[in-house]
Amino acid sequence: MTTKKMHAIDALHEAQKLAFSPLFFQAVLTIRNLGILDYIFDKDGQATIEDIVRDLGLSDYGVRLLVEAAESAGALSVNEAGLLEVTKTGFFILKDRxxxxxxxxxxxxxxxxxxxxxxxxxxxxxxxxxxxxxxxxxxxxxxxxxxxxxxxxxxxxxFYSDNAFPSALKIVFDPKPAYIFDIGGNTGKWSMLCCEYDPDVRVKILDLPGQLAVSRENARQRNLLERIDFHQINLLDTSQKVPQGADVIWMSQFLDCFAVEEIVAILKNVCQAANQNTRIYILEPFFDNQKYAAAKHSLIGTSLYFTTIANGNSKMYSVEVMKNLVSQAGLVVSQEYPLLDGSYHTLLECRKT
Amino acid sequence: MTTKKMHAIDALHEAQKLAFSPLFFQAVLTIRNLGILDYIFDKDGQATIEDIVRDLGLSDYGVRLLVEAAESAGALSVNEAGLLEVTKTGFFILKDRxxxxxxxxxxxxxxxxxxxxxxxxxxxxxxxxxxxxxxxxxxxxxxxxxxxxxxxxxxxxxFYSDNAFPSALKIVFDPKPAYIFDIGGNTGKWSMLCCEYDPDVRVKILDLPGQLAVSRENARQRNLLERIDFHQINLLDTSQKVPQGADVIWMSQFLDCFAVEEIVAILKNVCQAANQNTRIYILEPFFDNQKYAAAKHSLIGTSLYFTTIANGNSKMYSVEVMKNLVSQAGLVVSQEYPLLDGSYHTLLECRKT
Known part of the structure; x- marks a missing residue:
């Protein structure tokens, strides 16, 4: 329903849904965590409140409260005979990873x-x-x-970073790069995938010391220490330069951890390390080119996590904003691969102008 | 949209709205509290993010974050030129008391x-x-x-208790009672209204000592000490009996503070104090006879407040459950006055069987 066409009485309902939403969030989470939703799903339309009280050993008060709340939140339906059923929304809450x-x-x-x-x-x-x-x-x-x-x-x-990698590998390795820089490589997942994908490629992970310790240990366990280099760098310190020599510079879900000014500085740093042939890849879930409203909403919700918990100054970006930052840094987007593998991610291939 | 007819992709969206709802609640509250919503409303469809940053002295990052979140929550709309508008839902968030x-x-x-x-x-x-x-x-x-x-x-x-009183007074005073017991009278609001409505009526407020101190002081300020009695009682102690002698026994938004077993005990106590002519009134916002979905949702949300903050064992009830408790206590509902004055409240008139 678009907001223009919404009746006032429905808008009032939407406003109350927002106002009480933290309480209903807790109710839905609790009815899931206590196994009530699972129980109702298994009974396939035949469960009653009395059944749940008896079989799960919970209070009549508590079960009634949670069932009424979950019904009002749209996760359950109750028919006139008092039989409970998990709705489609409830099904996703229960089963969708x-x-x-x-x-x-x-x-x-x-x-x-x-x-x-x-x-x-x-x-x-x-x-x-x-x-x-x-x-x-x-x-x-x-x-x-x-x-x-x-x-x-x-x-x-x-959950959000892994599913775009298979398609991304095909793109990055056509044509074959000899040396990949994995900026903000974190646990080394992408770098190790590259080594598995192509037995000839070398990779350099650039990250903070703590992350490098983790990725080095992971590489050691997979016998990849001879093919992966580790380069300590703090990209918020603009005096620390990204070294030259990469065929591909890779940044996966990395730039969304920074504010716009910081992103421009990082991309300028990348730019000085690149030559005309260096392919620079940015893999990000941009909120404005998602296929489904659910994905867009989740990404914008994730921005609020960045503000309150992560760093207070970064967020999920729109692809338009990111392209603008790319251009401010002296780069140009040469290719755009949207929603790889049905994931939430778009891959931007950039070049030095 | 009923859940049966909902497409899976819409249900997935609903599930993500629930999952991230505490974050969007905070975003909507913040965009209201920082005056951004008010600013956009006043500009009547002409405000941009840049205007807000400049005129309210907030960071571009913060305003952009909150605007994106409020749009995704349905409180704002953004057109292709980047002009912002408060939606109907946003209007209620901003202006509805x-x-x-x-x-x-x-x-x-x-x-x-x-x-x-x-x-x-x-x-x-x-x-x-x-x-x-x-x-x-x-x-x-x-x-x-x-x-x-x-x-x-x-x-x-x-906000929720006052608006049903005018209609309730007309009902309670037809026929004229000589003596009203106001059980759980709290600040004495109803009792004082009764004294103003009918210069002949006497009232007895029955409550805990702390509440009696407040209502006595309020009655003193209005010169009503000669017409209002104060009776200390803890209704969770079944040995403390409600005295006899009332023409009307009144309980307004009182029983929802108790668990079902406690309600039956309180109503039995009321029953022993009544005779065949005593009219017993229960004024409650029952969640199952509301005209609007917004009201039902708010009342069920209020139940979750009772569980987590108030007492852990009470809730808003359905009218069917309350009638059942009335009957367990040896009373019968003789009249039902639904949604008084367009309020959320139903008045049940009960008699001793």
Missing amino acids: MTQVNFNFVQDVCYEGARVLEDCVKNGKPEGLKVFGNWPTVYEGLSQLPDRVKKSWFEFDH | MTQVNFNFVQDVCYEGARVLEDCVKNGKPEGLKVFGNWPTVYEGLSQLPDRVKKSWFEFDH
């Missing part, structure tokens, strides 16, 4: 800290991160987060 | 504590209340809550 990952990430990583979003916007700092510790950004604190928070963080991070 | 009251109540009173809803359901206790203090229920702690929390609590409480 992306939805599970998103719920856990929002509850464990974002919920508490997001309360101070207003302060984050005013101060340009991730004030919500203080619920976990006193680090300038989440990246410094990642290894010290409570286990459950860390688990939800990594599951979210990995 | 109920929506304002609900947002403030959820943020200030409920948000932080609601995070532990799962524990509340398991333990039957308002575990979320611990973010404010170690009281068994919110009622003991009300006077000690931080000012902003207290303000949001009372604004919410008053």
Whole structure:
């Protein structure tokens, strides 16, 4: 329903849905976590509140509360005989991996800290991160987060980064590069995939010391230390230059961790390291070229995580904004590969102008 | 859109809206609190992000983030020229008193504590209340809550209780009662209205000592001490009996503060105090006979507040459940007055069987 055509009474309903949404979020999460949604799904339209109370050992009060809330949130339906059924929305909440990952990430990583979003916007700092510790950004604190928070963080991070890689490999290796620089290579996942994909390629991972330690250990376990180099660099320090010599410079879900001015500085740094033949790749989930509204909404929600928890100054970008930053850095987009493999990611191939 | 007819892709979107809803709640609240929504409304379709940054002195990053989030939440629309407009939903968020009251109540009173809803359901206790203090229920702690929390609590409480009273007075005073018992009379608002409505009526407020102190002071200021009696009672202690002698026994938004077993005990206590001519009134916003989906949703959201913050065992009830409790207590509903004055409240008139 477009907003122009929306009746006032429906808009009032939408406004109340927003106003009470944190409470319904908790209700839906709880009815999932307590196994109630699963129970109703298994009973295939035959479950009653009394069944749940008896079989799951929960209070009548609690089950009734959660069923009423989940029905109002659209995750359950209750027919006139009091029989419960999981709706399509409820099915995704119960069974869809992306939805599970998103719920856990929002509850464990974002919920508490997001309360101070207003302060984050005013101060340009991730004030919500203080619920976990006193680090300038989440990246410094990642290894010290409570286990459950860390688990939800990594599951979210990995879920969104991996599925574009198979198609991206084909593009990057046609024509074959001899030397790839993986900027912000993190755990080394992409670099190791490159080594597996092409037995001749060499890779250099450029990252902060903590990340390099992790990727070096991962490379060691896969016997790839002879083919992967490790280059310590802090790209927020513009005096530290990206070295020359790459055929391909690769940045996957890296630039969204920075503010626009920082992105321009990083891309300028990349530009000085490139020559006319260097292919520079930016892999990002841009929110404005998604096929589904669900994906766009999730990406914009992820921006709010960056503001409140991650670093206070980065976000998910639109492809138009990113192209503008590319051009400010003296680069030009030579090719655009949208939504690789049905993933959320677009690959931009850039060249030095 | 009914869930049966919903396309899977729309259901996936709904599921992601739920998953990220606490973040979008914060974004919408922040864009309201920082005056951005108001600014866009005043500019009547002509505001740009650049205007807001300049005129409100906020960062380009912060404004862009909030505008993208508010658009995705349905509170704003952005046209192809980058001009911003407040949607109908956004209009209610900005201007509608109920929506304002609900947002403030959820943020200030409920948000932080609601995070532990799962524990509340398991333990039957308002575990979320611990973010404010170690009281068994919110009622003991009300006077000690931080000012902003207290303000949001009372604004919410008053907003929903007052608008049904004018119609209710006409019903209760036809025929004229000589003596009204106001059970759970709280600040004495209803009792004082009765005294103003009919110069002959006497009222007895029955409540806990703290509430009686407040209502006595209010009655004193209005010179009503000669017409209002004060009777200290804890209705959770079944040995404390409601006295006899009332023509009308009145309970307004009182029973929703108790669990079903407690409600039956209270109604039995009322029953023993009544004779065949005593009219017993229950005024409640029942969630299942609301005219608008917005109201039903808000009431069910309010149940989640009772679970996490108020007392851990009460909720908003359906009229069917309440009638069943009335009957268990030996009473019968003799009249039902739904949605008084276009309010959310239904008045049940009960008699001893």
